[in-house]
Amino acid sequence: MALLDVRNLRTVFMTRQGVLPAVDGVSFRIEAGETVALVGESGCGKSVTAASILRLLPDPPGRTVGGEVMFEGVDLLALGEREMRQVRGARIGMIFQEPMTSLNPLLTIGDQITEAILEHEPVTKAAALKRAGDLIDLVRIPDASRVLREYPHRLSGGMRQRAVIAMALSCNPALLIADEPTTALDVTTQAQILELLDDLKQRLGMAILLITHDLGVVAQAAQRVVIMYAGRVVEEAGVTELFEGPLHPYTRGLLGSIPRPDREVDEHGRPPPLPEIAGLVPSLAALPPGCRFAPRCHLATPSCDLQDPPAITLPSGRRLACINADQMGSLT
Amino acid sequence: MSALFRMSGVVKHFKTPRGLVHAVDGVDLSIARGEVLGLVGESGCGKSSLARLAVRIIEPDEGRIELDGVDISHLGQNEIRPHRPRIQMIFQDPFASLNPRASVGRIIEEPLIVHDRGTPAERRERVASLMDKVGLRPEAAARYPHEFSGGQRQRIGIARALALSPDLIICDEPVSALDVSVRAQVINLLDRLRAEFGMSYLFISHDLSVVEHVADRIAVMYLGKIVEFADRRSLWRRPLHPYTQALLASVPAPIAGAKRAPIPLRVVEPPSPLAPPKGCRFHTRCPYARDICQIETPELKSLQGETHQVACHFVSADGESRLQASA
Numbered sequence: 001m002a003l004l005d006v007r008n009l010r011t012v013f014m015t016r017q018g019v020l021p022a023v024d025g026v027s028f029r030i031e032a033g034e035t036v037a038l039v040g041e042s043g044c045g046k047s048v049t050a051a052s053i054l055r056l057l058p059d060p061p062g063r064t065v066g067g068e069v070m071f072e073g074v075d076l077l078a079l080g081e082r083e084m085r086q087v088r089g090a091r092i093g094m095i096f097q098e099p100m101t102s103l104n105p106l107l108t109i110g111d112q113i114t115e116a117i118l119e120h121e122p123v124t125k126a127a128a129l130k131r132a133g134d135l136i137d138l139v140r141i142p143d144a145s146r147v148l149r150e151y152p153h154r155l156s157g158g159m160r161q162r163a164v165i166a167m168a169l170s171c172n173p174a175l176l177i178a179d180e181p182t183t184a185l186d187v188t189t190q191a192q193i194l195e196l197l198d199d200l201k202q203r204l205g206m207a208i209l210l211i212t213h214d215l216g217v218v219a220q221a222a223q224r225v226v227i228m229y230a231g232r233v234v235e236e237a238g239v240t241e242l243f244e245g246p247l248h249p250y251t252r253g254l255l256g257s258i259p260r261p262d263r264e265v266d267e268h269g270r271p272p273p274l275p276e277i278a279g280l281v282p283s284l285a286a287l288p289p290g291c292r293f294a295p296r297c298h299l300a301t302p303s304c305d306l307q308d309p310p311a312i313t314l315p316s317g318r319r320l321a322c323i324n325a326d327q328m329g330s331l332t
Numbered sequence: 333m334s335a336l337f338r339m340s341g342v343v344k345h346f347k348t349p350r351g352l353v354h355a356v357d358g359v360d361l362s363i364a365r366g367e368v369l370g371l372v373g374e375s376g377c378g379k380s381s382l383a384r385l386a387v388r389i390i391e392p393d394e395g396r397i398e399l400d401g402v403d404i405s406h407l408g409q410n411e412i413r414p415h416r417p418r419i420q421m422i423f424q425d426p427f428a429s430l431n432p433r434a435s436v437g438r439i440i441e442e443p444l445i446v447h448d449r450g451t452p453a454e455r456r457e458r459v460a461s462l463m464d465k466v467g468l469r470p471e472a473a474a475r476y477p478h479e480f481s482g483g484q485r486q487r488i489g490i491a492r493a494l495a496l497s498p499d500l501i502i503c504d505e506p507v508s509a510l511d512v513s514v515r516a517q518v519i520n521l522l523d524r525l526r527a528e529f530g531m532s533y534l535f536i537s538h539d540l541s542v543v544e545h546v547a548d549r550i551a552v553m554y555l556g557k558i559v560e561f562a563d564r565r566s567l568w569r570r571p572l573h574p575y576t577q578a579l580l581a582s583v584p585a586p587i588a589g590a591k592r593a594p595i596p597l598r599v600v601e602p603p604s605p606l607a608p609p610k611g612c613r614f615h616t617r618c619p620y621a622r623d624i625c626q627i628e629t630p631e632l633k634s635l636q637g638e639t640h641q642v643a644c645h646f647v648s649a650d651g652e653s654r655l656q657a658s659a
Contacts, residue, residue: 191584216586280483
């Protein structure tokens, strides 16, 4: 049994433009101890998927209208709010892009971590405080006793994100959901946070759902990758398979458009133009009739406009949503 | 090659309630006609202050800023006016930098009105041609910024920057807020426009792979100072300053299984620009720092026979690095 098994998840937004399908039949699994990256551009539904799993979407406007989120064998979508609170912040930890969204500016770091522990575990305040100190050490914040007494604004962005990670780990979660955890950080700090997450995962044996738009971060941190486009999963593969042989035209386009230092240069010492994906992501209010990527796809055929292909599992175990692909995933 | 734009010994400090921020602390750089100079560094290194100095939104405390040999660093509002059209700017946030109440046509026309260029009919024609150049349909001139996506708004900002046919465009994180697929479109557009109009860019970004793609030369900035200058290829292949080495080692490569060496930094967190370290500003994080680094500020020195410049006590003129891990 997978630790997390998201089946045919559907979440909509009620807007003046109508009911918009932000997450439209998304399925994927995470095994215990595994890091899975959910990747895509803004508006593809990756963050809404995470919020739907955690049931943190404000309703209205957002509402999960279908599917199952099986976590440790229980459908989270069927739980009452009280039971859900026992899962959130305990069995599932969360970190977000902007650490201040998770931190209360009026409470010290120590108060916030102990509060998180006391919320979920029957321990004394003193034991919780001791544990908070250990967690601060665990996320490699120097000078734990001082930092526990500090308010969030006194810490740098990188240290705040470490404090948020300490809070997320406070009840030994089986799954950590990290939504763009390093996007707001400098590159040197990002590298340290990614290294820290990897180290914690190894030591604590937790799984990570990493939501990001940064393919460099994916290559470094994930074992498996799920690519989303306009509310749908278009491809899923192991990280090596994906980077060495992307199958979906969208994934190929994404990987192709990244600047790389090893490109050939012209006689002026300049690299050639970056390969582009033409056009724009479609609006959820005006989705194309067939494959959502077809209007931008240079391999599209007339039949691509007739049906929206589901992601099917290939014999290799990879998943792909493209009607022009054969059994091996080769595009005809 | 005579420089189009030059900064020498430029210093800018800001008074804040918490003390003096050493935003820019003695920067020398030059940009040739048609050249793209990339500027990289972490947040707080002073790169955005440098951009604001370059367009003379702010005035330097010390030093000279020259455009074609004319010192514009201390010109007053009226005196600088004729020079303003020659240096334009593109901003990171295409949402905040466009007036939401003005139509796109009006936004692009604005600099032409301010600088009294052409008749209304001529200006309309110019706006249409600019929109076409940046890949927007001229019919969209009557629409408002909120009707456009992030990438399209950045195109509007680019058209506005082009309106006065500038010689230099300061691009402050122009693609950082854009999605991957749109980012490539905007990078290519900037590249095409430069080839067509022959202007120069000062291209500021925290993203080293983007800078490496667009720039001819790259400057690495750390706490208000330039620590290394090199052409794009040499910086990537042979980074000499320990800070540049740490930056490059931190960039996650989009290659699966690329095992990364540990990042060569003693302390991850940069010091506050309120109290930059004495001597070499990088010494508190540098794994190779020695006693001299705490006392003496290394000068930016050219390597023999090369355009490559480094400010490190332990890199000699032949490019030989004598860096050794300190205890």
